[in-house]
Amino acid sequence: MDPRSADVVVCGAGIAGIAAAYHLAVRRGLTDVVIVDERPPLSLTSDKSTECYRNWWPGPGDDMVALMNRSIDLLEELARESGNVFRMNRRGYLFATADPALVPRFVARANDGAALGSGPLRLHDHAGSDYRPAPADGFEGEPTGSDVITDRALIRRHFGWLADDTLALLHARRCGWFSGQQLGMYMLERARAKGVRLLEGHVAGVETAGGRVTGVRLETAGGTRTIATPRFVAAAGPLMKSVGRLLGVELPLFCERHAKVAFNDTLGAMPRSAPMTIWTDRVRLPWSDDERAELAGSEHKHLLEPFPAGVHGRPEGGGDSPVVLLIWTYDAEPMEPRFPLEFDPYYGEIALRGMSRMVPRLAQYLSRLPRTFVDGGYYTRTRENRFLAGPLPVEGAFILGALSGYGLMSSNGAADLLADHVTGRPLPRYAPAFRLERYDDPAYVKSLDAWGDDGQL
Numbered sequence: 001m002d003p004r005s006a007d008v009v010v011c012g013a014g015i016a017g018i019a020a021a022y023h024l025a026v027r028r029g030l031t032d033v034v035i036v037d038e039r040p041p042l043s044l045t046s047d048k049s050t051e052c053y054r055n056w057w058p059g060p061g062d063d064m065v066a067l068m069n070r071s072i073d074l075l076e077e078l079a080r081e082s083g084n085v086f087r088m089n090r091r092g093y094l095f096a097t098a099d100p101a102l103v104p105r106f107v108a109r110a111n112d113g114a115a116l117g118s119g120p121l122r123l124h125d126h127a128g129s130d131y132r133p134a135p136a137d138g139f140e141g142e143p144t145g146s147d148v149i150t151d152r153a154l155i156r157r158h159f160g161w162l163a164d165d166t167l168a169l170l171h172a173r174r175c176g177w178f179s180g181q182q183l184g185m186y187m188l189e190r191a192r193a194k195g196v197r198l199l200e201g202h203v204a205g206v207e208t209a210g211g212r213v214t215g216v217r218l219e220t221a222g223g224t225r226t227i228a229t230p231r232f233v234a235a236a237g238p239l240m241k242s243v244g245r246l247l248g249v250e251l252p253l254f255c256e257r258h259a260k261v262a263f264n265d266t267l268g269a270m271p272r273s274a275p276m277t278i279w280t281d282r283v284r285l286p287w288s289d290d291e292r293a294e295l296a297g298s299e300h301k302h303l304l305e306p307f308p309a310g311v312h313g314r315p316e317g318g319g320d321s322p323v324v325l326l327i328w329t330y331d332a333e334p335m336e337p338r339f340p341l342e343f344d345p346y347y348g349e350i351a352l353r354g355m356s357r358m359v360p361r362l363a364q365y366l367s368r369l370p371r372t373f374v375d376g377g378y379y380t381r382t383r384e385n386r387f388l389a390g391p392l393p394v395e396g397a398f399i400l401g402a403l404s405g406y407g408l409m410s411s412n413g414a415a416d417l418l419a420d421h422v423t424g425r426p427l428p429r430y431a432p433a434f435r436l437e438r439y440d441d442p443a444y445v446k447s448l449d450a451w452g453d454d455g456q457l
């Protein structure tokens with residue numbers, strides 16, 4: 001029987017909507033939660049992710065780190081109780097540089113991380129230092145904080161597959177990856193066991209009376225109908241702006257297209273036990289002399305220019321999987337979300353060439369490119385890249401969105417915060433950093449001009 005009324009209606013069955021329903025029903029005891037989505041669960045953005053997590057975030061302030069630590073605590077609880085069905089690991093994020101100017105900046109960044117709550121710095125500046133690599137699987141009993149390795153013999157001993165001229169590594173430790181699909185389905189099952197219902201339909205309107213939410217209008221295969229409800233949670237991912245307009249709210253959000261590429265690393269260029277590995281230097285793509293001459297006179301001559309820092313990748317899958325994922329955002333511009341997405345036809349080749357600067361054995365593929373599979377989605381984000389969780393200006397309406405490129409890792413912390421707002425519980429101290437009302441503060445808005453690093457990879 002389709003419901004005529006609900007305690008809460010959640011728009012969106014991506015990771016945000018599912019985590020919201022899970023926290024409302026399973027952890028806060030609301031018995032009558034309905035999720036509405038016009039697509040299958042987790043199928044728009046949440047299954048396009050690289051599925052990594054990190055408590056490694058810049059300031060200003062420690063709100064982002066505190067929120068992420070809470071989110072990772074919750075993910076670890078879920079992993080323990082489920083027998084780690086979503087295969088959470090703790091391999092870390094390994095930042096690498098060959099730029100001497102960045103070596104002291106790695107140390108400074110690690111000190112900042114310690115001050116913000118990511119965990120302590122361990123500096124390894126001689127060959128005998130006791131750097132402890134991360135295990136490939138599991139997440140228990142691992143250090144937090146970061147290891148900064150500046151001794152080149154130590155770098156070669158542990159990471160001989162990186163470029164010979166690598167000068168320093170920063171290994172952030174409360175980081176790794178997991179299966180986002182498994183996590184989402186596990187939370188959805190737990191939520192359904194507590195009475196959460198998932199309906200297929202388009203949220204076409206939010207009805208209000210006296211400035212309060214009274215119902216949600218749906219377009220379904222069976223026609224248009226309304227679910228009476230006092231509370232509505234917008235978790236609409238890249239379509240959030242249009243859902244905000246249903247309430248007459250213009251949300252300060254924009255979308256950026258981000259791609260990733262998967263290919264079979266049949267030559268084993270990247271070790272199967274590697275962490276998420278990020279090159280922090282700008283890169284000139286490697287070309288042969290002939291290729292360079294040809295490009296110079298063509299419409300593709302920009303491929304000879306330096307590309308931005310940040311190409312990164314990791315092995316994907318257990319057992320005999322040869323898959324490696326690469327991601328490199330060299331052209332993100334705000335854009336209207338359109339589906340299906342289209343990607344740069346050269347994305348796979350560009351990412352592989354860029355990554356071969358850091359992992360030279362990948363260059364073996366450049367003369368005969370492997371088959372690549374490119375997909376991706378939109379990062380829906382605010383200007384300073386901090387998400388939105390909390391009330392909207394219409395009473396009874398809430399938002400959980402703008403999860404940008406970190407929606408899987410933050411899903412539980414963000415939904416936990418949203419659930420506190422919805423149920424009127426005491427809020428954690430980081431709550432104000434994620435409320436929409438922060439933009440009503442002129443000092444906050446002014447601070448955006450000098451924000452600096454927004455933590456996006």
Ligand SMILES: Cc1cc2nc3c(=O)[nH]c(=O)nc-3n(C[C@H](O)[C@H](O)[C@H](O)COP(=O)(O)OP(=O)(O)OC[C@H]3O[C@@H](n4cnc5c(N)ncnc54)[C@H](O)[C@@H]3O)c2cc1C
Pocket residue numbers: 011012013014015016017036037038039040041042043044045046047048049050051052053201202203204235236237238239240243258259260375376377378379400401402403404405406407408409410
């Ligand atoms: C290439 C790439 C790599 C990424 N890597 C990572 C990573 O390593 N770690 C990480 O944590 N995050 C990563 N992310 C980010 C993460 O995938 C997103 O932040 C997250 O999936 C957003 O989830 P969401 O639920 O907000 O949105 P979505 O998954 O897009 O879900 C929104 C849902 O709302 C529904 N909807 C919208 N409007 C309506 C309506 N009117 N009626 C009914 N339904 C509606 C849509 O159909 C959709 O199912 C990555 C993203 C990309 C694209």
